[in-house]
Amino acid sequence: MRIAVIGTGYVGLVTGVCFAEKGNQVICVDIDQAKLARLRKGECPIYEPDLDTLLEKNIAAGRLHFTDQLAEAVAASTLIFLALPTPPGGDGAADLSFVLGVSKEIGKILNQLDNPEMKVIVDKSTVPVGTADKVRALIAAETQAPFAVISNPEFLREGFAVEDFMKPDRVVVGTDSAQARKLMYDLYAPYCQNPQGQILFMDERSAEMTKYAANSYLAMRISFMNEIANLCEKLDANVDAVKVGIGSDTRIGSKFLNAGIGYGGSCFPKDVQALAQTAQEQGYDFKILKSVMQVNAAQRLFFVEKIKSYFQNQLAGKTIAVWGLAFKPNTDDIREAPALDILKALLEMGVKVRTHDPEAMPAIERIFGKSIVFCQDPYQALENADALAILTEWKVFQEADLNRMASLLKAKVIFDGRNIYDLAQMQAQDWHYESMGRQKVVPLLRPQA
Ligand SMILES: NC(=O)c1ccc[n+]([C@@H]2O[C@H](COP(=O)([O-])OP(=O)(O)OC[C@H]3O[C@@H](n4cnc5c(N)ncnc54)[C@H](O)[C@@H]3O)[C@@H](O)[C@H]2O)c1
The missing domain is CATH 3.40.50.720 (NAD(P)-binding Rossmann-like Domain)
Structure with a gap:
């Protein structure tokens, strides 16, 4: 599959590398130029067991690319994962400015594409219940192009991130779109011994709540x-x-x-x-x-x-x-x-x-x-x-x-x-x-x- 991962931190980098490892074409996007420069050279900016080896391997295989060009990555991909920070805001609530800011940008980009295929925007950041609705509204305000927004919280543990991603206990997917469900099932099935039991479909709000719970x-x-x-x-x-x-x-x-x-x-x-x-x-x-x-x-x-x-x-x-x-x-x-x-x-x-x-x-x-x-x-x-x-x-x-x-x-x-x-x-x-x-x-x- 053709995948963009927006935000190449702990979650985004592991996600991008592990999707590439199963043969997907992945473009990772970030705004941190120093990080991008290191990644393009195959240098891993964080310490996480096995990540450096898989990073080098997948860059060499031509399946993993790094860019600061959001539009290029969105245009080239069907699945667009958001792995952006959601730090605590002043009142302790999650600061959604990164997620919502990028979502608006994605809306504008989708609007510029000629004859666009349906894009699936997948929220992997940990976000409060109701965020998928906000993301959907922001994108819809910018474009009539077909898209779906789904919630796919990440459960990896730092220190075991690659292992957890490659062999998850479960994958939670919140969406009411049958097309998105099929794409996510096909994407994640190779990581699961028992995909039907491990890939859990639900509505977006329950998926968002599952991560916090x-x-x-x-x-x-x-x-x-x-x-x-x-x-x-x-x-x-x-x-x-x-x-x-x-x-x-x-x-x-x-x-x-x-x-x-x-x-x-x-x-x-x-x-x-x-x-x-x-x-x-x-x-x-x-x-x-x-x-x-x-x-x-x-x-x-x-x-x-x-x-x-x-x-x-x-x-x-x-x-x-x-x-x-x-x-x-x-x-x-x-x-x-x-x-x-x-x-x-x-x-x-x-x-x-x-x-x-x-x-x-x-x-x-x-x-x-x-x-x-x-x-x-x-x-x-x-x-x-x-x-x-x-x-x-x-x-x-x-x-x-x-x-x-x-x-x-x-x-x-x-x-x-x-x-x-x-x-x-x-x-x-x-x-x-x-x-x-x-x-x-x-x-x-x-x-x-
Ligand atoms: N770290 C974990 O173990 C973990 C596990 C599960 C879920 N999460 C969740 O995943 C999300 C990401 O966490 P993280 O630890 O990977 O964060 P991080 O801070 O390590 O990485 C975020 C990346 O996003 C980039 N970024 C910021 N603004 C951007 C923009 N406009 N466009 C492109 N890139 C941009 C940053 O430069 C950074 O590289 C958070 O919501 C977090 O709660 C984290």
Whole structure:
């Protein structure tokens, strides 16, 4: 199929590359000239496993092109995907200016085309319920040409973006157009083992709501487990055991039950906030969402309190090594990362921070500059530090050599915001080890078969 993807960020680039990988002809559009220049050379502007290889491969195969010319891409394509930013506006609602601005442009372009085929404009950005109607109205105001607007929210996880796109759990398509349904089915079927079961057709509004409901529900699980963890600390229970205990209930499932320093990233914070704002606009008091956000904000500070309390509020002049800056492993994305608030709090208290992250240091350096020491190696960050704080569960930290760590730190002190080490082992090796919701070792004993 001939596809245009407008916006070549995390979602747009992965979408374009993965559509090309199955043999489609794809043109990716962006306004960021520096990004386009890198992409044309086959350089991947973001860190995402396997994306660089597939990018190079599909450019070489002549299936993947990059341009700043929206009109050219729209004219050449049947399916036009919008993967534009929808950042939070001043009131927390999604800022639709990118999506609506480009939609109007598309309307004008469609109006200029001679004998146009039906174009399908597919919204992949996360947008409030009712946006497809707005996009349709804007385009219809510009042209009589045939087109359909459909909602196709994206569920990929950063860090697993290619894998998720190539093997989705499900594909949600909101449209009442039979022609658009057929195109979307044919496009996505090669990615699904069971296309009839996995490609879910519904109306646009329900599709738009599905995306917000999914992210808000996952964020709620995280905040819920963080509250359970905080209570476990007071009651001498262990959240790891509780996680296994509830996660093995098939009604609950074991994913998204990790206690820690809370969620971040470009999606959960803004999507929870946007859904809360949508509810408010409708005069509906969505109490759970408000709590989800409050708990998440408090959890970062709760972690800082642990460090403060250990050092009896005397943190000025202390050196803390910080491992992990990205909002989660396998990405260089620091948008809304807990590290941002935690670093700020540490620096405000006069702490000297030495840090390492496998991918996210350039992004953090752009914000914090020389106020932080960036180390090319995790062990280097530990040299002469009074303690280590772990903020992201990168594998390299999980597999680190505890003896070497002990030899580099001034004292064997770790604050683990992601529960990456075995509590019993840390206690046996005489570490002062504070994690989340795990005050004491609770052996999980299962009867022998
Ligand atoms: N990042 C994720 O994991 C994820 C997952 C699912 C859904 N989403 C949603 O997908 C959408 C895009 O998110 P993202 O993370 O890819 O954003 P991003 O900021 O990484 O990328 C957006 C891109 O759009 C480009 N752009 C801006 N204005 C443009 C214009 N007028 N014409 C062409 N390009 C333009 C920007 O230069 C940028 O490259 C958002 O609505 C987001 O909520 C994101």
